[in-house]
Amino acid sequence: SASGLWRLTDLAARRVAIADQVAAAKYGTPSPIDDPAREQQIYDSVSAQAPGLGLDPADAVRFFRAQIEANKLVQRGWYARWDAHPSEVPTTRPDLSQIRPVIDRVNAGLLTELAATLPVRASVSCPVRQRAATVMAEVVHRFDALHARALAEATSATCLPR
Numbered sequence: 001s002a003s004g005l006w007r008l009t010d011l012a013a014r015r016v017a018i019a020d021q022v023a024a025a026k027y028g029t030p031s032p033i034d035d036p037a038r039e040q041q042i043y044d045s046v047s048a049q050a051p052g053l054g055l056d057p058a059d060a061v062r063f064f065r066a067q068i069e070a071n072k073l074v075q076r077g078w079y080a081r082w083d084a085h086p087s088e089v090p091t092t093r094p095d096l097s098q099i100r101p102v103i104d105r106v107n108a109g110l111l112t113e114l115a116a117t118l119p120v121r122a123s124v125s126c127p128v129r130q131r132a133a134t135v136m137a138e139v140v141h142r143f144d145a146l147h148a149r150a151l152a153e154a155t156s157a158t159c160l161p162r
Ligand SMILES: C=C(O[C@@H]1C=C(C(=O)O)C=C[C@H]1O)C(=O)O
Pocket: 022, 033, 034, 035, 036, 038, 039, 042, 067, 068, 069, 071, 072, 100, 103
């Protein structure tokens, strides 16, 4: 794409969309929205893989922290919706253990793209490119306000501090 950040941003958007299934898997069960142990596994895995990809582990963790915050933002949005409108609660509950492997694959793709986009992420033009890719992803994925907010959060750590 024109921005060079399309693949990364599209993957972040897919991850945001998967949060709908995570919310449906957890709502009305004892599983909390926040699972710090699962989050730590992701940060440990990302930190361990980063140097081999030419990435700073702290940068990679910062990026994934934004992905996870975005996911939880979507989950909280659904919980508020379903608390207020119980008739809209999904009638079938997906299995979280089947969703996490899908998230793992998206995480792997994100890590690859994070490394592939390092020059763009470090450039002065990164913020404007990121905004362009984010708007495109909102349209392509037909995101509502909740998911657009989550994607903005997810992409907030794309550009490297300069
Ligand atoms: C997606 C989940 O919910 C939360 C968000 C996570 C993520 O975005 O990877 C990980 C753990 C949870 O804090 C999950 O429990 O798998």
